[in-house]
Amino acid sequence: MLKPGELADIRLRLRNIASRHDLTTVIACAFDHRTRMLPFIYADTRMAPAGVRAIGSAMVDAGFAKTRIVLQQWNRNFRPSRMRLDGRIPDIFMVSSTQLHTASCKALIQDACRIDPENRPLIVVGGPMVIYEPWAVFSDDPANPWAADLAVTGEEYVLLSLLEVVLSIRAAGESMRSAFGRARDGGLLDGVPGLVYARGRRDCVSDELVDTGVQRLVGDLDELPDPVLGYSLLEAPSRSGALAPRAIGADRVGKYAPVGSLVLTLGCKFKCPYCPIPAYNQRQYRTKSGERIAGEIERLYSEYRIRMFFGADDNFFNNKQRTLDIAETLARKVDAGSRPHCKIRWGTEATIHDTLRLKDHLPAIRRAGLWALWMGVEDMSGVLVKKGQTDDKTLEAFALLRGSGIFPVPMMMHHDSQPLQTRGDQSGLLNQVRLLRKAGALYMQVLMLSPSPGSKLYVETYTSGLAYKSVDGIAVEPYIGDGNYVIASRAPDPWKKQFNILAAYLYFYNPLNFLLALLRPKSMIPFVDVDTSPPSPNGQASRRRSRPFRIISRKMSGYLADAAVQLFGMWGLVHTIRRTFIWALHLMRGNIKRHTRVPASRIPMRGVNGAPASHALPASPTPKAKDKAPV
Numbered sequence: 001m002l003k004p005g006e007l008a009d010i011r012l013r014l015r016n017i018a019s020r021h022d023l024t025t026v027i028a029c030a031f032d033h034r035t036r037m038l039p040f041i042y043a044d045t046r047m048a049p050a051g052v053r054a055i056g057s058a059m060v061d062a063g064f065a066k067t068r069i070v071l072q073q074w075n076r077n078f079r080p081s082r083m084r085l086d087g088r089i090p091d092i093f094m095v096s097s098t099q100l101h102t103a104s105c106k107a108l109i110q111d112a113c114r115i116d117p118e119n120r121p122l123i124v125v126g127g128p129m130v131i132y133e134p135w136a137v138f139s140d141d142p143a144n145p146w147a148a149d150l151a152v153t154g155e156e157y158v159l160l161s162l163l164e165v166v167l168s169i170r171a172a173g174e175s176m177r178s179a180f181g182r183a184r185d186g187g188l189l190d191g192v193p194g195l196v197y198a199r200g201r202r203d204c205v206s207d208e209l210v211d212t213g214v215q216r217l218v219g220d221l222d223e224l225p226d227p228v229l230g231y232s233l234l235e236a237p238s239r240s241g242a243l244a245p246r247a248i249g250a251d252r253v254g255k256y257a258p259v260g261s262l263v264l265t266l267g268c269k270f271k272c273p274y275c276p277i278p279a280y281n282q283r284q285y286r287t288k289s290g291e292r293i294a295g296e297i298e299r300l301y302s303e304y305r306i307r308m309f310f311g312a313d314d315n316f317f318n319n320k321q322r323t324l325d326i327a328e329t330l331a332r333k334v335d336a337g338s339r340p341h342c343k344i345r346w347g348t349e350a351t352i353h354d355t356l357r358l359k360d361h362l363p364a365i366r367r368a369g370l371w372a373l374w375m376g377v378e379d380m381s382g383v384l385v386k387k388g389q390t391d392d393k394t395l396e397a398f399a400l401l402r403g404s405g406i407f408p409v410p411m412m413m414h415h416d417s418q419p420l421q422t423r424g425d426q427s428g429l430l431n432q433v434r435l436l437r438k439a440g441a442l443y444m445q446v447l448m449l450s451p452s453p454g455s456k457l458y459v460e461t462y463t464s465g466l467a468y469k470s471v472d473g474i475a476v477e478p479y480i481g482d483g484n485y486v487i488a489s490r491a492p493d494p495w496k497k498q499f500n501i502l503a504a505y506l507y508f509y510n511p512l513n514f515l516l517a518l519l520r521p522k523s524m525i526p527f528v529d530v531d532t533s534p535p536s537p538n539g540q541a542s543r544r545r546s547r548p549f550r551i552i553s554r555k556m557s558g559y560l561a562d563a564a565v566q567l568f569g570m571w572g573l574v575h576t577i578r579r580t581f582i583w584a585l586h587l588m589r590g591n592i593k594r595h596t597r598v599p600a601s602r603i604p605m606r607g608v609n610g611a612p613a614s615h616a617l618p619a620s621p622t623p624k625a626k627d628k629a630p631v
């Protein structure tokens with residue numbers, strides 16, 4: 001972990017030198033539009049991702065205000081080779097990507113590499129893809145040379161440390177890429193854990209990758225730069241390949257990004273073997289304070305009119321004390337009539353086990369604005385993983401949440417041992433969907449268990465031959481790795497698994513349920529004593545007068561919500577069927593080829609000072625001493 005204050009200190013140090021370096025930076029968020037379907041459709045494009053915003057905020061906070069964030073979600077034709085900021089090719093081009101969007105991330109880097117080496121920006125890639133697979137942004141093919149200059153396998157502190165090192169040796173008028181090259185060759189980057197850079201004989205052809213080790217994490221998230229800053233940097237949606245002269249105006253942000261994602265807490269105490277989150281967080285649980293969160297919400301509401309929020313939490317209820325600090329602070333603001341806090345609603349993720357532990361506090365948590373809770377139900381029977389959930393506990397947690405005015409959203413995981421339907425017990429997929437709908441779920445997700453980089457099971461999923469390499473002659477590419485496609489299974493008829501997922505959605509979202517939702521909506525839940533409306537400017541008297549109207553309008557929207565979600569689900573399902581049905585047919589035709597090795601780096605990887613590379617997988621080649629690549 002970083003020492004307390006270390007992140008705050010580096011932010012200050014950079015601010016002191018920023019004015020000497022008139023840096024321009026473009027940060028792109030890679031997004032592959034082929035991934036748009038249930039259950040993420042809408043959230044995938046209407047939430048400006050927190051990762052790029054965090055990096056943009058860190059740049060502005062450090063004094064580099066000439067920064068622009070481009071979301072491929074909104075700007076699918078964006079071409080880095082055409083970007084100009086402040087009238088010039090930017091000094092730094094950054095890309096953020098998850099594994100699902102690998103193809104788009106590579107295309108962005110390849111296009112940036114079309115800029116001639118003299119004028120090319122320093123290309124830095126970060127985010128969940130390179131955290132686990134940093135080699136993915138380097139090429140070793142002399143016939144097709146392209147590469148990022150650097151993969152950052154960490155968070156804000158790593159990026160700021162990199163900038164501090166490079167700027168410390170940058171000569172007046174020197175390009176960032178040239179200064180970076182000198183810092184790398186002088187070994188100055190080796191003291192910054194969380195970087196992977198290439199060495200090679202030719203530009204953009206990597207002979208070996210040097211891994212400076214695992215990042216140190218910031219423990220107190222209040223030390224992070226203010227994430228609100230990032231919203232002022234967003235490029236407006238457009239069909240153009242180039243950038244607009246200015247970022248989107250504050251008054252239009254809420255229109256395109258009505259849901260704001262907020263980092264409240266990070267980490268989880270459970271150790272589900274298919275999940276990389278506990279290891280990524282080095283088994284730490286990190287949080288912001290209630291006051292800090294209340295301040296961020298207030299500014300996002302006032303400056304950008306954002307009213308809906310989603311917590312980027314892995315398990316918001318992980319630690320009772322920390323949860324209550326946040327919830328009680330927000331609830332106090334509501335009680336005091338603070339308009340932003342009264343007006344907002346937010347959702348986040350938590351486990352069944354922790355929801356039950358906090359059952360006495362759920363009304364207060366609802367009062368803090370929590371409106372929907374995404375819950376890792378996985379398989380209710382506990383066959384897949386045991387993290388304190390059973391049929392009874394799940395239903396109890398659902399009842400408690402609904403009784404407190406919070407909508408539970410089950411996240412289910414289908415797997416080889418789960419039948420579609422069962423008699424006599426509730427282990428079948430449809431049985432569980434029925435139970436959860438009856439228990440009050442308005443929305444739900446079902447994903448197939450798929451390999452997740454960084455998880456305990458990841459390597460074994462490949463070496464044991466569970467993961468598919470190709471199906472019916474079609475290679476399994478990263479963009480189908482979101483759990484919507486069957487890409488790892490021992491089932492003799494995997495196409496049935498693919499149809500099971502569609503059947504579960506169809507069972508949940510269908511015209512009959514839509515009609516029932518109009519007659520007997522599941523969304524009519526007791527609003528207990530949750531009046532989060534702000535007082536009117538005229539004071540208490542008019543507040544009392546308008547209360548019946550508020551109650552009626554809330555009841556009406558509550559009444560229609562279930563039917564609206566059903567309509568939305570059916571629309572999303574059309575996209576899901578359109579994209580995954582063909583895959584089911586390929587599965588039916590068979591000819592499944594399986595992996596026998598984990599997809600590791602082909603380029604040799606090493607650590608610094610003779611250490612092994614921290615981010616290499618077991619099958620990665622290591623450079624032999626005699627082959628050590630010159631720069």
Ligand code: B12
Nearest residue numbers: 035049050051054094096098099126127128152155312482
């Ligand atoms: C919110 C969320 C979503 C939302 C995203 C909505 C949105 N537009 O923002 C929704 C619900 C749509 C979603 C969907 C999916 N998600 Co999701 N999601 C999350 C979650 C919980 C929070 C993301 C977030 O905002 N984090 C906060 C930001 C600040 O963190 P960050 O993005 O990692 O960025 C930091 C660093 O990575 C780094 N960084 C990031 N970019 C860059 C760039 C540069 C240049 C640098 C230097 C550094 C850097 O610095 C940042 C600041 O600390 C994360 C888990 C988590 N706690 O992060 C999973 C996570 C991102 N999701 C994940 C996955 C797998 C998915 C799905 C495929 C579903 C699934 N099978 O689980 C789908 C994909 C949908 C799609 N079409 O894209 C994985 C990605 C794994 C991977 N290796 O790529 C994560 C990490 C969870 C996990 N399993 O560990 N998700």
Ligand code: SF4
Nearest residue numbers: 268270271272275314
């Ligand atoms: S409870 Fe959720 S976040 Fe925690 S380890 Fe399991 S899957 Fe990951």
